[in-house]
């Protein structure tokens with residue numbers, strides 16, 4: 001039985017996408033059982049980035065690592081591992097956030113797996129420390145009310161939904177498109193007192209709504225799962241901000257260039273949106289360290305441009 005409809009997937013990448021889907025189906029089944037199975041949200045340690053690791057972070061990482069070597073992945077860079085692993089494949093370098101939105105594991109809110117694929121480079125680190133524009137595929141699996149796959153190979157952004165009847169990801173959209181203007185913004189407003197001026201100005205203008213300089217009302221959203229925020233923005237528009245702020249260790253925000261920001265930027269730009277570090281396009285930038293964080297603003301083109309204007 002196929003795990004995904006293969007028609008729109010480049011032939012050389014099909015084994016990688018199939019391995020991601022097959023593993024995603026297993027992870028989805030584990031998540032769906034929640035407290036009926038083993039404790040998924042229990043703390044089990046700390047990763048290199050200093051985040052607490054939960055049981056599901058580690059289980060998902062082990063499952064993807066195991067599946068991807070035989071699918072052609074040579075270098076495997078995971079948010080949950082300190083350095084790049086060399087697997088059995090030859091062609092590809094794959095970066096992964098095996099479980100995004102860890103704080104939502106135990107509360108039955110959408111979480112996901114984010115991935116980014118480059119052609120394998122000269123060595124493990126060189127394969128990932130390069131311009132984000134050199135990605136040849138990027139996407140995420142969302143574990144939500146529906147399990148879905150959103151992916152780009154550089155010619156549009158595709159959406160698949162997992163059909164529970166035959167556990168096959170089926171194509172539902174071929175050209176996702178983010179409207180240029182937005183009516184919703186997403187930011188963790190709990191950190192307001194730490195924000196830089198350009199973020200404070202952006203949010204104050206949005207909050208002023210029709211009566212302010214933007215001349216329209218905005219709704220506010222925050223799920224605390226990047227995958228879920230991206231899915232909403234790809235589905236109905238909006239803008240997302242997780243910039244640097246004045247908290248210790250948050251000068252470059254929270255999100256990682258290699259595992260989270262570069263792949264989401266590729267998906268968003270392929271859907272007609274924009275993705276910056278507040279000012280410069282993410283796709284023009286390279287990570288200089290594997291676990292490097294970077295400020296991230298993405299979504300509706302007009303909003304991302306407006307933020308860049310305030311950034312100066």
Ligand SMILES: O=P(O)(O)OC[C@H]1O[C@](O)(COP(=O)(O)O)[C@@H](O)[C@@H]1O
Pocket residue numbers: 051079097099100101102103188224225226227254
């Ligand atoms: O808890 P905060 O500061 O609002 O951060 C939420 C962000 O952190 C993340 O959960 C980080 O990802 P991980 O769960 O993979 O560490 C994002 O999904 C989300 O956007």
Ligand SMILES: [Mg+2]
Pocket residue numbers: 097099100101226260
């Ligand atoms: Mg994450």
Ligand SMILES: [Mg+2]
Pocket residue numbers: 057079097098099100101102
């Ligand atoms: Mg994670």
